[in-house]
Amino acid sequence: MTKQHHYTTQIQWTGNDGLGTRNYTAYRRDHIIQAVGKPEIPASSDPAFRGDPTRYNPEELLVASLASCHMLWFLHLCSDAGIVVVDYQDHPKGIMQETAVGGGHFTEVILYPTVVVAQPDQVERARTLHEKAHKLCFIANSCNFPVHCEDTCTSR
Secondary structure: OOOOOOOOOEEEEEOEEOOOOOOOOOOOOOEEEOOOOOOOOEOOOHHOOOOOOOOOOOOHHHOOOOOOOOOOOOOOOHHHHOOOOEEOOOOOOEEEEEEOOOOEEEEEEEEOEEEOOOOOHHHHHHOOOOOOOOHHHHOOOHOOOEEEEOOEOOOO
C-alpha cells in the first residue's frame, strides 16, 4: 500500500500600494509564503519581472527545492551505507527559457554538491550514491526537465 502525503502553504500578496493591479507598474510583486508553525518566507518575482531582488523568487525556490531534496536523500543513503558525511554544500543552477508568448519553462537544473566524508576509503562509495539519490528525489521525479548532478567528493 502506498502512502500519500499532503502539504499546505499559504501565500499572501503584500504588494498592493493602493491602486491594486490597475496597470503593470502599479503594484509590487511582494508576497509572503507561510506554513503553520514555521517562519515566513519573503518572496517576490524575479527582478527581470519587476520583482524585489532582496526576496526569494519562485524560480530560486524551485532550484533550492531540487538541491534540498537531493541532499536529504543523499545523506539518508550515506547514513544507511555507513558513510560518514561531515560537510555538504551545493551551489545549484537552473536555466529558465522564456517563450515568445510571455511564459517560460525550465530547460535544466544542475546540482553541484561538494561533499566531505570522514574517511578516504568512503569517497568513491559516496559518489555512487548521488545517482540513487537522484532517482529517489521526490522533486526531481516531479519535473519535466533534466536535473543533472556534477558532484565533488573528498575526505577530511
